[in-house]
Amino acid sequence: CGYLLTTPFSKWKGCGLMLCVVDCVPVSWSWLRIPGVLQRLGFTYFVLSLLQTFWVQKEIPLTAVSCSDVVLYWPQWLVIILLETLWLCLTFLMPVPNCPTGYLGAGGIGDNGLYPNCTGGAAGYIDRWMFGDNMYRFPTCKEMYHTTQPFDPEGVLGTINSIVMGFLGMQVSWTIFCSSILSKCTRDGGFIPVNKNLWSLSYVMCMGCFSFLLLAGIYLVTDMKGWWAGQPFIYPGMNSIFVYVGHSLLGFYFPFSWEMRFQESHWEWLFQSLWGTALWVLIAYLLYRKKFFLKI
Structure with missing residues (x-):
């Protein structure tokens, strides 16, 4: 409870809305984060399940050719293309006050400090307009670029591309080719740079x-x-929500x-991350032995 009472709820990067139901946390809409990882996953699977429900192919012809995954599922592809067109139009054509159109930067001191209040471009602007203070206020760009604007990596525009990414799980033969073109095989450049916080098109592909x-x-x-049975990763996978x-x-x-002794030491950070992961794998293994599985 000490952490829950002393830490703003908006700082819980991965928490869903249901984590408010904790006796020691006073619920207040003024600091409740509405977007989140679990919310995004739930909405993504909901949309994909609708696509499968209305346009599923019960039987695939034996004579299907290599492009049959596109031909047979053309209604689903049409919806996905419309969603991606919406993302592209909003991202690159939507005017954002006091910011360049199509801006994809972090704001703050990025871009030589020319656009300090443009964090996330259109994606950040839409989220701040919809959610106000009820969003993630400690983005990864805050410390590095000294940004002052909140930005939620699980925001509205990024959720569109998470749906596209989920759909690409069934249609992946050409994604690496498209991502190479969009990013020009560079880390930060290209027509649409690879950006996880924005869930850009090149990133999802x-x-x-x-x-x-x-x-x-x-x-x-x-x-x-049958060379490997999946251990030890099978154990946290069977209790992924709990972990x-x-x-x-x-x-x-x-x-x-x-608390790190050397904050700039990559080895210490790596060791801490590996240690924490190993502990959760051990906990998941013990729960597996007890046949305890938390499901949604």
Whole structure:
């Protein structure tokens, strides 16, 4: 309760709305964060489930060609294209007061301090207009770029692309090619730079592709060849919600973390992260032995 009472709720980056239901936390709409990781996941799966419900293919012809995933699911593709067109128009054409149109930077001292109050461009502007103070007020760009504007990495525009990314789980054969073109194979450049906080189009295509390749590799190793059964990662995977919420509440406390002696030491940060992860894997394993599984 000490952490819950002394830390603003908006600083809980991954917490969902239901975490308010804690006896020691006085609920107040003035500091409640409305967007969030779990909210985004829930809405993304809801939209994708609607697409599958209304336009699912019960049988795939045996003579299907390589592009059949596009031809057979063209109504779903149409919805996804419309959603992505909406994201592109809002991101690059929507006028934002006192900011350049199509701005994708962090604001603050970024871009030589020319646009200090333009954090997140159109995405940040829409979220601040919709949610006001009820959003994430401690973005990753705050410390690095000294920004003063709140920015929520799980905001409205990014949720559109999270839906696109989820859909690309079934249509991934061409995503790496498109992401390479959009980013010009660079870290910060290209037509649409790879940006996780904005969930840019190049980011979702790049991550969708590599996620598929990783899944395909694990499927080959575990299911087809039987070389590996998935341990120890299978244990936190079977209690992912418990581990996620537990880390959100306890991740700042010993023994999961501690005050760094050398703040700039990458090795110390790496060791702390590996130690905390190992502890949660151990906890998940013990819960697995007890046959305790938290589901939604």
